[in-house]
Amino acid sequence: MAVSIENKVKKAISNYKTGKIFFPSDFSKIGTSTAIRQALNRLEDIKFLLRLAHGIYLYPKKHPVFGILYPSIEEIAIAIAKRDKARIIPTGIHALNKLGLSTQVPMNIIYLTDGSSRSIKVNNGSIKFKKASPKLLSVKSDRIILIIQALKELGQENITLRVKERIKQILLTVDKDLIIHDAKLAPQWITKIIKELIEL
Template sequence: MPVSVENKVKKAISNYKTGKIFFPSNFSKFGTSTAVRQALNRLEDNAFLLRLAHGIYLYPKKHPKFGILYPSIEEIAIAISKRDKARIIPTGIQALNKLGLSTQVPMNLVYLTDGSSRSIKVNNGSIKFKKASPKLLSVKSDSIILIIQALKELGKDNISAKDKERIKQVLSTVDKETLSHDVKLAPQWIADIIKELIEL
């Protein structure tokens, strides 16, 4: 008796640790897109999988005390970027948070990307992907990209001495050649701040 698409999908998922995120495209070799979707829907109905958003499924990890452990919105965004083989750049409060300039954790994330633009509703938040400018994508250092996005979020006149001290620490981890290349791609006022903080 031939093995059903559902059983093939279930077996494939079972080879991974719980907590992993899956997409219908992960199972395209098992059948048509319709058959795969129906299989995923049935596995969701049987509580083997959880649907996080349209076309995004979780192989749930359960904690004895806290129940299902959901991935963060950032983890979902990273999984989408890996599937799409796209680069994503955190913006706004998330960029501040990643640099240690804010303790606030945003529920609605906006990423700049070289992939396609779209918005996805997830749990209590959302993920928005916006087209990044070719200039920004030419920046080599992820640290410099974060600094550019963080300073844009703070605004030219709202950068404290403490912010500058932290940015200086991050800049000290970037090699001089990369720094010299990347600073030319930053908006002028941000380039001026970077030059002020570190001798080029």
């Protein structure tokens, strides 16, 4: 008897560790898009998979005390970007958090991207992808991109000594040639701060 599409999808998922995020396109070699979606829906019905959002599924990892361990909104966004072979750039509070300049963890995250624009609702939060400017996408260092986005979020009038010290620490981990290249692509006031901190 032929193995059903559902069993093939289930077997393919079982080859991975729990906690992994899957998309229907991950199983395109197994069957038609309609058959795959039906199989994923059935696997969701029997609790083998959890649906995080439309077309986004979790192979759940269970903790004996805390129950199902859900991925962070950032982990979901990274999985989407990997699927789409797109670059994503954190913005706002999220950029500040990643640089250690804020302890706030936003539930609604906006990313700039070279992929398609869209909004996705996930659990109690949301992910929004917005088109990034070609100039920003020309920045080579991910750390410089984070610095640019974090300083934009704070605004020119709110750059404290503490912020400058933290930015300086991060800049010390970036190749100087990259800093010279990337600083030119930032808004003028941010370029000035970067140059002052690294003494270019």
